[in-house]
Amino acid sequence: MTDFDYCIIGGGVIGLACAHELSHHGSVLLLEKNAHFGAETSSRSSEVIHAGLYYPGGSLKERLCIHGKQRLYQFCQDFDVPHQTIGKLIVAPESGAEELQQLLNKGQRLGIPLQRLDEQQLREMEPEVNAHAALYSPGTGIIDSHCYMERLAQQAEQRGALLLRHSEVISASEREDGWQIAVRSSDGTSHIQCAAVINAAGLYAQQMARGLGVEQRHIPDLHLCRGHYFSYQGKSPFRHLIYPLPEKNLAGLGIHATLDLGSQLRFGPDTEYLPAGSGPDYRVEPALAATFADAIKRYFPGLKTQQLQPDYAGIRPKLHTKHETTADFVFHRPCNRPPAVHLFGIESPGLTASLAIGSFVTEMLQNKAQT
Ligand SMILES: Cc1cc2nc3c(=O)[nH]c(=O)nc-3n(C[C@H](O)[C@H](O)[C@H](O)COP(=O)(O)OP(=O)(O)OC[C@H]3O[C@@H](n4cnc5c(N)ncnc54)[C@H](O)[C@@H]3O)c2cc1C
Numbered sequence: 001m002t003d004f005d006y007c008i009i010g011g012g013v014i015g016l017a018c019a020h021e022l023s024h025h026g027s028v029l030l031l032e033k034n035a036h037f038g039a040e041t042s043s044r045s046s047e048v049i050h051a052g053l054y055y056p057g058g059s060l061k062e063r064l065c066i067h068g069k070q071r072l073y074q075f076c077q078d079f080d081v082p083h084q085t086i087g088k089l090i091v092a093p094e095s096g097a098e099e100l101q102q103l104l105n106k107g108q109r110l111g112i113p114l115q116r117l118d119e120q121q122l123r124e125m126e127p128e129v130n131a132h133a134a135l136y137s138p139g140t141g142i143i144d145s146h147c148y149m150e151r152l153a154q155q156a157e158q159r160g161a162l163l164l165r166h167s168e169v170i171s172a173s174e175r176e177d178g179w180q181i182a183v184r185s186s187d188g189t190s191h192i193q194c195a196a197v198i199n200a201a202g203l204y205a206q207q208m209a210r211g212l213g214v215e216q217r218h219i220p221d222l223h224l225c226r227g228h229y230f231s232y233q234g235k236s237p238f239r240h241l242i243y244p245l246p247e248k249n250l251a252g253l254g255i256h257a258t259l260d261l262g263s264q265l266r267f268g269p270d271t272e273y274l275p276a277g278s279g280p281d282y283r284v285e286p287a288l289a290a291t292f293a294d295a296i297k298r299y300f301p302g303l304k305t306q307q308l309q310p311d312y313a314g315i316r317p318k319l320h321t322k323h324e325t326t327a328d329f330v331f332h333r334p335c336n337r338p339p340a341v342h343l344f345g346i347e348s349p350g351l352t353a354s355l356a357i358g359s360f361v362t363e364m365l366q367n368k369a370q371t
Helices: 013-022 062-077 092-110 119-125 145-156 204-210 284-296 350-365
Strands: 002-008 028-031 088-092 115-118 133-137 141-143 163-164 168-175 179-187 188-199 221-232 241-243 256-259 263-267 308-318 329-334 340-344
Touching: 002 179, 013 028, 013 145, 013 188, 013 350, 028 092, 062 141, 062 145, 062 350, 088 092, 092 115, 092 133, 115 119, 119 133, 145 163, 168 188, 168 204, 179 204, 188 204, 188 350, 204 308, 204 340, 221 284, 263 284, 263 308, 284 308, 329 350, 340 350
Parallel strands: 002 028, 002 188, 028 163, 088 241, 188 340
Antiparallel strands: 088 133, 115 133, 168 179, 179 188, 221 263, 221 308, 241 256, 256 263, 329 340
C-alpha cells in the first residue's frame, strides 16, 4: 500500500507544473524544503516567455519551449495570471547581419513570427537603441511568475494534491511497490510511501539523484552559472525587451534589457561560472556595474551608469562548462527500478517550458514520451 501515486521533490516552477499535470492522473504529494514555493531559481529569472528561437534544432529545449509557450499563454488567460505580450527586439551591429539572418531563417522554419527591421525602422520603434539591424519577435512576453506559481499550486490543490512547505526530503529507499521517502519538517522526521518519485530539486537534483540510487554514469555533471541583474533607476527608455545577439555557446543570451509588468527596467543576466564545489551564492557586486555598462552601451549609448543599481542574481544549473557546446535538458527514467524521473539542467527556458515539461514527465511515467 502506498500513501500517494506521485511524490514530487521540489516546489519550484517545475515541481509545481508537474503537480498541476500529474494531479489529473492520480494522488500527488509535493515536498518543498523552503518556507515558500519557488524561492530559489524560480524567483530569480527574467520572467520572459520565450519564443523558442535559440535552441539547437530538435532539442528538448526547443520542442518544450515552443509547446510550453502556447500552453503558458493559455494558462495565463484561463487563470488570470498577469502577463503581457510585449515583444522583443534582437539587435545587431553590422557584423551580426549574417547571424540575424540565420535566426530569421530558423524562426521561419519553426513557424515563429519574426520581422527583420533596418536601422531606420528600428529607430522608429526604439529611438534610444543603436544598432545596424534587428529582428522583431512580437510573440515574446513577460509574466508575473510568482502569481503563475500560486495558480499552479491552487489548481493542483483543487484536484486533491497535497503541497507541503518546510518539508525537506532527506533520504529515499526502494520498496517492492515504490519508494519510502524520509521527510524532515518542524515536527521531526516522518516516512511516506509513494509509487513514483519526480526529482525536481533544481540545483540539488544531482545530489538527490545520488540519494535515490541513480548510477553515477546517468547523473550529468553540474556547473553553477550565476547571472546578475542591475535595475535601471528612472523611467524606461524602451517599450520592448531589447536583446543583443546570444553568446556563442548559449551560456547566456547576452546582457539584455527586460521590463517587468510594472515597467521597471533591468539589465542582465551576465554569465559567471562559479568555482567547482561552491554552493549557490547570490551576491551582486556593485563593481560589476562598469562591465554591465560597457556591454549595454553597445546598443544603448545613452545609458547613465550611475542609474544602474545592483538588483538580484539567479543561478543556472548548467550541464556544460563555458568551453563546451550548450547541453540540452536531461530527463532520466531509470530502468528496472520503481518508477522515477530525474530532471537535470532545467535552466532557461524552463519557466516558458514548464507546463510542457509537466506533460512530458507525465508521459515518461506512462511510458509514452518520445525523447
Ligand atoms: C538568471 C536566470 C534567468 C532566467 N530567465 C528565464 C526566463 O526569462 N524565461 C524562462 O523561461 N526561464 C528562465 N530561466 C529558467 C527558469 O528560471 C528555470 O528553468 C526554472 O525556474 C527552474 O525551476 P525548478 O523548479 O527546476 O528549480 P527551482 O526553482 O530551483 O526549484 C527547485 C526546488 O527544489 C527544492 N528542493 C531542493 N532540494 C530539496 C529537498 N531535499 N527537499 C525538498 N525540496 C528541495 C528547492 O528548495 C527549490 O525550491 C532563468 C533562470 C535563471 C537562473
